[in-house]
Amino acid sequence: MDLTGLKWLQQQQQMxxxxxxxMLGSDxxxxxxxxxxxxxxxxxxxxxxxxxxxxxxxxxxxxxxxxNRAVALLNKRKSEGxxxxxxxxxxxxxAEDETESSMKGKSNMSNTETSSDIHKQDYIHVRARRxxxxxxxxLAERARREKxxxxxxxxxxxxxxxxxxxxxxxxxxxxxxxxxxxxxxxEFLSMKLSVLNPQLEFHINELSMMADLRxxxxxxxxxxxxSVMNSNQTTSLVVKNDAxxxxxxxxxxxxxxxxxxxxxxxxSLK
Amino acid sequence: MxxxxxxxNTDVPEKDVFALHFLQSLSNLRRQNAFNSPxxxxxxxxxxxxxxxxxxxxxxxxxxxxxWSRALLRRAAKExxxxxxxxxxxxxxTWLRRSNRRDPVDAERLRNLLPGGGAMETSKLMEETxxxxxCLSMQVKVMQCLxxxxxxx
Numbered sequence: 001m002d003l004t005g006l007k008w009l010q011q012q013q014q015m016x017x018x019x020x021x022x023m024l025g026s027d028x029x030x031x032x033x034x035x036x037x038x039x040x041x042x043x044x045x046x047x048x049x050x051x052x053x054x055x056x057x058x059x060x061x062x063x064x065x066x067x068n069r070a071v072a073l074l075n076k077r078k079s080e081g082x083x084x085x086x087x088x089x090x091x092x093x094x095a096e097d098e099t100e101s102s103m104k105g106k107s108n109m110s111n112t113e114t115s116s117d118i119h120k121q122d123y124i125h126v127r128a129r130r131x132x133x134x135x136x137x138x139l140a141e142r143a144r145r146e147k148x149x150x151x152x153x154x155x156x157x158x159x160x161x162x163x164x165x166x167x168x169x170x171x172x173x174x175x176x177x178x179x180x181x182x183x184x185x186x187e188f189l190s191m192k193l194s195v196l197n198p199q200l201e202f203h204i205n206e207l208s209m210m211a212d213l214r215x216x217x218x219x220x221x222x223x224x225x226x227s228v229m230n231s232n233q234t235t236s237l238v239v240k241n242d243a244x245x246x247x248x249x250x251x252x253x254x255x256x257x258x259x260x261x262x263x264x265x266x267x268s269l270k
Numbered sequence: 271m272x273x274x275x276x277x278x279n280t281d282v283p284e285k286d287v288f289a290l291h292f293l294q295s296l297s298n299l300r301r302q303n304a305f306n307s308p309x310x311x312x313x314x315x316x317x318x319x320x321x322x323x324x325x326x327x328x329x330x331x332x333x334x335x336x337x338w339s340r341a342l343l344r345r346a347a348k349e350x351x352x353x354x355x356x357x358x359x360x361x362x363x364t365w366l367r368r369s370n371r372r373d374p375v376d377a378e379r380l381r382n383l384l385p386g387g388g389a390m391e392t393s394k395l396m397e398e399t400x401x402x403x404x405c406l407s408m409q410v411k412v413m414q415c416l417x418x419x420x421x422x423x
Contacts, residue, residue: 144393151396158400172377175399179383182406189413190319194312196420 282331282404288412291326298322321346323409331405338398341386 133139152171156162159178165171299322325346332339377395381387384399 147393148396151393151400155396155400155403158403172380175403176379176383179380179399179403179406182403182410183383185410186323186406186413187316187320189410189417190323191312191316192417193413193420194315194319196417 282401282408285408285412288327288330288405288408289415291330292323292409292412292416295322295326321349323413327405327409331408332401336398336401337390337394338385338387338402345385 149168152168155175156171159175162171162174165174296319299318324342328339328342328346332342334340377392380395380399381390384395384402387395387398390398
């Protein structure tokens with residue numbers, strides 16, 4: 001009972017601190033009183049005992065797996081932001097085999113208990129959002145929304161000209177326009193290519209490009225069983241004579257003399 | 271997902287990988303006899319080149335690791351009436367589509383643009399879009415270089 005209770009409490013502590021500030025005031029106390037009657041008072045003694053042990057976890061050397069995990073969790077917690085803690089809360093709730101109401105009750109109760117220990121551990125202090133629901137679903141929603149906004153910030157760096165627009169809708173429009181313009185560019189360039197090179201005859205530059213990249217591994221990003229293209233292209237790479245003969249070459253320059261000058265100009269590789 | 275703190279990886283290989291794949295697919299096109307026939311209209315040729323460009327981009331950059339590249343390759347294979355087999359570790363569940371309707375951020379237009387976007391969650395959609403944009407821009411650069419080189423001759 002002791003060890004499992006301890007483990008549970010550690011997990012509770014991970015979950016609890018974002019909600020801690022929200023539980024300040026009368027709400028916390030009322031919940032505490034309610035839970036007290038629900039669970040019985042003797043639970044507090046074990047909680048106290050557990051808490052005194054967990055508070056010293058960061059300084060003591062870790063011995064067994066439970067403590068290792070707790071320390072790892074606590075240390076990881078310090079460097080993470082608020083979304084991650086909420087994600088963990090969601091995950092931990094799913095991992096536990098307890099009923100939902102009892103979980104809530106216990107988390108509320110240990111809220112006020114850990115208030116005394118909050119100065120000992122470096123929790124990420126979350127600004128108390130007044131009137132925000134603390135049930136699991138809205139927390140998950142909030143975490144999800146923050147994940148999405150984080151990724152949109154990443155996108156903002158990639159898409160040029162996205163800095164001026166604020167708000168998700170505007171940024172989304174910019175991104176969509178950019179993708180559409182890129183696709184149109186591909187179409188336009190392929191049109192140009194078909195006009196410029198009707199028989200798709202490749203000149204020396206392309207050949208030398210192929211020669212230099214001959215040793216480049218074909219299946220770089222994982223293998224596909226895309227049987228048609230694979231068989232053709234692997235043979236064209238491995239046996240260079242065959243590939244050579246099937247191409248229309250415009251001059252008879254020897255293969256090896258074509259070095260990187262035209263290639264580097266051609267495909268100005270950074 | 272519990273991996274929310276992982277840095278988002280949108281690495282794209284170098285230009286030469288794209289170039290290599292594109293040239294290979296073009297040479298493949300050339301080997302098909304239908305391409306060189308004079309009664310092949312310009313439109314068809316353009317379409318074939320475009321498809322070759324997309325397919326080579328998908329193979330060069332995404333491989334099987336990206337959802338959009340898989341969707342692209344599957345779509346291309348379906349047009350050729352060929353079956354594509356992907357070896358995957360996890361089964362992608364398509365009931366995710368149901369969860370998409372719940373979200374207030376309606377990225378429907380983006381989903382329509384991105385290949386395979388209909389079955390992704392919104393956060394995954396953003397990741398895929400970032401990678402897709404990078405790959406597209408790389409492909410455009412390669413094609414631009416090719417066109418410039420050819421037109422200069």
